[in-house]
Amino acid sequence: MFVSTAYAQTAAPAGGGGDMLVQFLPLILIFVVFYFLLIRPQQKKMKEHKAMLSAIRRGDRVVTGGGIIGVVTKVGSDDELTVEIAENVRVRCLRSTVNLVLAKTEPAGKSGGDAAPAATPEGEAKPADTPAAGGIGKLFGRK
Known part of the structure; x- marks a missing residue:
């Protein structure tokens, strides 16, 4: 076969x-x-x-998730902040919505009094020398 x-x-x-x-x-x-x-x-x-x-405290200048820049006037319960975004205009927001801290205040113990942001002659708060506070300034080469 x-x-x-x-x-x-x-x-x-x-x-x-x-x-x-x-x-x-x-x-x-x-x-x-x-x-x-x-x-x-x-x-x-x-x-x-x-x-x-x-580490957010009263007097810190912050940017929220919506892009609103303001100064923290009150740190409420666990996750609630009161932020002043204009003169006599305060909003409550969640701590988790803060994207960036632009300027940190000095602790109350160092200055001996109430903590307030250091101001430049133009009235703008100076950014602190912390890594978290350098955010936008780092993009443009500022320290």
């Missing part, structure tokens, strides 16, 4: 555990790169932002 008999071949022995490691190595490397370039810096930034929010 014209049909030949086909015989099945035996399977090759399975490779050791090293073969699996070589297959997953690119995925592991991608995860490591994502961790150091994305996840870790984001966690650090969130930690700094949380510390900045917990």
Whole structure:
């Protein structure tokens, strides 16, 4: 006849555990790169932002999430602030909506009296020399 008999071949022995490691190595490397370039810096930034929010005091000049700039006049309960955005115009906002602290006041113990923001001759509050307070000034090369 014209049909030949086909015989099945035996399977090759399975490779050791090293073969699996070589297959997953690119995925592991991608995860490591994502961790150091994305996840870790984001966690650090969130930690700094949380510390900045917990350090807000009366007299600090802040920028809210909606872009409103004002001075904190009262620190209420856990997460409530009263911010004066214009003369005799005060709004209550959540502490978590504050994006940036532009100017920090000195602690009451250092000045010996009521904490108030230091003012320049133009009447603008001076930005403090803290990393969180440098925000917009850093973008334009100011210290």
